Amino acid sequence: MLLSDKVIVITGGASGIGYACVKAYIKAGAQVVVLDIQQGAMDRLIAEIGPDHLAIDCDVTKESSVKLAIEQVKDRYGRIDAIHNNAGIATPSKSLDLTTPGEWQTIMNVNLFSIYLTTKFGLPYLKQSAGCILNTxxxxxxIGQLNHAAYVASKGAVDALTKAMALDYAPYKIRVNAVAPAGVWTPTLEKWAAEQPDKESIEQYLDDIHVLGYCPKGDVVADGCTFLLSDKARFITGHIMPIGGGAELGYRR
Incomplete structure (x- = not known):
C-alpha cells in the first residue's frame, strides 16, 4: 500500500494512461480525485471505483474551473498530497509551418498552461502536506517526432518546467518529477493505428520501437507513477523518468 491514505488529484484521469493511474493509485491505498471534461467516461469511472473517490468536471485550461475544483477537493478531503498533471493532447499532426495559431495555443493550454493552474491553486495544500507533483x-x-512540432514543443517545455519547479519547491519539501512514456496503447493510439493504411504494419512498428519488444498498455506507466508519488521515491526530485521499454535508447529490434 505505497500510497496509503494519500489524496491524489489527477487531471485527464478518465481514460488512457490517466485511467490506468487512477486504478493503480487506488490499489495502492490512495483516495483519488479525477479532473476531466469527459463526463460520460467519468460517470463510468466513478461507478467502477466507488463513492470514496471523486470525479470533477473541470476544464484544466480555465482558471476559474481549476480553482473551483481544488476548492472542492479541500472541502471533501481537507488535504492534497499529490497532483498528477496528466491531461494532454497530441493533435495536430503537422509540421510547425502548417500549424495554425489556434492549434498551437490549444495544445499549449492543455499540455502546459494546465500545470501552471493546478500548481497555482494546489500549492498551498502541497506545502501543508509536503506533497509532490508529477507531470506526464x-x-x-x-528525441523529437515527425509532424508533431507543437506537441514536441509542449512536452519539451514540460520537462524544463519540471526541473524548475523541483528547484523552486524543494524548500517546502515538495518533490516534482515527470514520466516520459514512448508508445502506449490508449484509445487515442488505437484510433490512430486503425486509421493507418496498413494497421498490422503499424502495430509491428509500435512493438519494434521498444527494445523490450512490445508496445505496452497504460499499467506500466501507472506503476512508475505510483513509485514516484510514494515515499519510496522520497529523495528523487527533478527527474524525468523514461518509461519506454528502452525506446529512448534509439535502438530498433
Whole structure:
C-alpha cells in the first residue's frame, strides 16, 4: 500500500494512461480525485471505483474551473498530497509551418498552461502536506517526432518546467518529477493505428520501437507513477523518468 491514505488529484484521469493511474493509485491505498471534461467516461469511472473517490468536471485550461475544483477537493478531503498533471493532447499532426495559431495555443493550454493552474491553486495544500507533483511528459520531448512540432514543443517545455519547479519547491519539501512514456496503447493510439493504411504494419512498428519488444498498455506507466508519488521515491526530485521499454535508447529490434 505505497500510497496509503494519500489524496491524489489527477487531471485527464478518465481514460488512457490517466485511467490506468487512477486504478493503480487506488490499489495502492490512495483516495483519488479525477479532473476531466469527459463526463460520460467519468460517470463510468466513478461507478467502477466507488463513492470514496471523486470525479470533477473541470476544464484544466480555465482558471476559474481549476480553482473551483481544488476548492472542492479541500472541502471533501481537507488535504492534497499529490497532483498528477496528466491531461494532454497530441493533435495536430503537422509540421510547425502548417500549424495554425489556434492549434498551437490549444495544445499549449492543455499540455502546459494546465500545470501552471493546478500548481497555482494546489500549492498551498502541497506545502501543508509536503506533497509532490508529477507531470506526464513524453519521450519525444528529448528525441523529437515527425509532424508533431507543437506537441514536441509542449512536452519539451514540460520537462524544463519540471526541473524548475523541483528547484523552486524543494524548500517546502515538495518533490516534482515527470514520466516520459514512448508508445502506449490508449484509445487515442488505437484510433490512430486503425486509421493507418496498413494497421498490422503499424502495430509491428509500435512493438519494434521498444527494445523490450512490445508496445505496452497504460499499467506500466501507472506503476512508475505510483513509485514516484510514494515515499519510496522520497529523495528523487527533478527527474524525468523514461518509461519506454528502452525506446529512448534509439535502438530498433
Amino acid at each position: 511528459s513524453s519521450m519525444v520531448a528529448s
